Amino acid sequence: MRLTLxxxxxxxxxxxxxxxxxxxxxxxxxxxxxxxxxxxDDAFPLKRxxxxxxxxxxxxxxxxxxGVAIVSKIPFESRDVRTFCxxxxxxxxxxxxxxxxxxAKPLTLHNFYVPAGGDIPDPVLNPKFEHKLSFLDEMRDCxxxxxxxxxxxxxxxDLNVAPHEHDVWSHKQLLKIVSHTPIECxxxxxxxxxxxxxxxxxxxxxxxxxVYTWWxxxxxxxxxxxKGRRLDHIWVSKALGDSVRDFxxxxxxxxxxxxxxxxxxxxxxxx
DNA sequence: ATGGTCGGCAACCGA
Numbered sequence: 001m002r003l004t005l006x007x008x009x010x011x012x013x014x015x016x017x018x019x020x021x022x023x024x025x026x027x028x029x030x031x032x033x034x035x036x037x038x039x040x041d042d043a044f045p046l047k048r049x050x051x052x053x054x055x056x057x058x059x060x061x062x063x064x065x066x067g068v069a070i071v072s073k074i075p076f077e078s079r080d081v082r083t084f085c086x087x088x089x090x091x092x093x094x095x096x097x098x099x100x101x102x103x104a105k106p107l108t109l110h111n112f113y114v115p116a117g118g119d120i121p122d123p124v125l126n127p128k129f130e131h132k133l134s135f136l137d138e139m140r141d142c143x144x145x146x147x148x149x150x151x152x153x154x155x156x157x158d159l160n161v162a163p164h165e166h167d168v169w170s171h172k173q174l175l176k177i178v179s180h181t182p183i184e185c186x187x188x189x190x191x192x193x194x195x196x197x198x199x200x201x202x203x204x205x206x207x208x209x210x211v212y213t214w215w216x217x218x219x220x221x222x223x224x225x226x227k228g229r230r231l232d233h234i235w236v237s238k239a240l241g242d243s244v245r246d247f248x249x250x251x252x253x254x255x256x257x258x259x260x261x262x263x264x265x266x267x268x269x270x271x
Numbered sequence: 272a273t274g275g276t277c278g279g280c281a282a283c284c285g286a
Contacts, residue, residue: 011286012278036286038279064279065286116286128285160286217276217286261277261286 001103002245003074003271004029007111007156007232009214009262013037013069017045019256023264024052027250030073035113035158037067044069060093068093068111068157075100076109084138085131091115094144103271105152110145112157121181129178132160136187140194147195147237152271155197155235158262161188164202166210167230179229197235200267204247214262215254222254234267243269 006029010016013034024032032054037044041059049057054071058079061067067090070076076095084091094110097103115135118128139145147153163185165171174180192199205211212228219225236244246268253263 015278036278065284118285219275258277 001101001271003031003103003107003269004266005031005033005109005154005156005234005269006264006266007033007035007158007234008264009035009113009158009232009260011036011038011260011262013067014039014043014045016258016260017048019253019259021048021052022256023250023253024054027264027266029266031109032071033109033111033156034069034071035067035111037061037069038064039067058093058095060090062088062090066090066113068113070095070109070111074102077101080144082142082144084135087131089115091135107271108144108147108151108153110153110155110157112139112155112159114139114158114160116160117178117184119178121176121178121183132178133183133187136161136184136191139191140187145191145195147197147239150239151237152239153195153237154240154269155195156233156265158231159188159233160231161185162229162231163188163192164207164230166207167212169210169212169227169229174229179231192235195235196238198238198241200234200236200244200247201230201265203241203244211249212251213249213265217261232262232265234265236267236269240269240271243271245270 077098117132120126123130213232215222
């Protein structure tokens with residue numbers, strides 16, 4: 001089966017449900033992972049997604065902040081929510097696709113919203129940065145994020161770190177900016193290597209080429225300045241390394257009316 | 272070099 005999978009930090013799913021519908025109608029992902037839904041599960045626009053053909057929905061929302069969701073055309077068999085750093089923040093949800101999904105072998109999908117980390121890149125002065133670093137350490141040590149040789153696992157989300165030099169518009173100017181400090185980049189890459197994950201974007205686009213998925217709201221002309229960062233990621237386990245058929249970033253979405261500051265990132269996999 | 276803008280939700284906090 002050909003699986004189209006999208007991750008998108010929507011920055012309020014209720015406010016931007018029409019943009020989500022617009023995206024869905026053009027890209028038609030089988031599975032859509034959202035972050036920063038910013039609403040409790042009862043307020044999630046379930047009916048709208050069902051009308052759009054997404055019958056299978058897993059939610060981990062909270063009031064006003066964070067919140068992740070997986071909406072799917074394909075049935076999944078189980079869901080799981082993990083907490084990190086002893087907080088009840090809604091920053092993770094995972095589902096497993098099995099026989100019902102009519103795929104060759106089972107597939108597990110993790111959807112993450114890693115803490116942004118505040119402004120000051122010092123864990124002593126800034127508890128939010130400390131939280132981010134601890135969160136990444138816990139991800140690295142998290143057993144379910146260590147797929148075994150034949151495990152077909154996918155990890156997506158707003159990981160809030162742009163780990164490589166050309167994942168940001170200026171490596172030099174962002175070295176002390178949270179999201180691209182060496183310690184965060186190191187820790188995110190440690191999560192990646194501990195689980196033997198393959199970063200799809202960098203499998204498809206050479207490290208020497210700029211790739212962005214986020215542009216700040218605080219810039220007058222985001223497209224002319226193009227001061228972006230690659231904060232949104234799709235990783236697959238080794239067993240899925242040869243299954244990637246396509247990868248795309250819907251950059252246009254940043255220019256839609258009342259956009260999210262993140263754009264959708266999509267992978268097509270033969271599963 | 273600094274400040275710039277969003278969203279939730281009702282004064283600021285988080286990004």
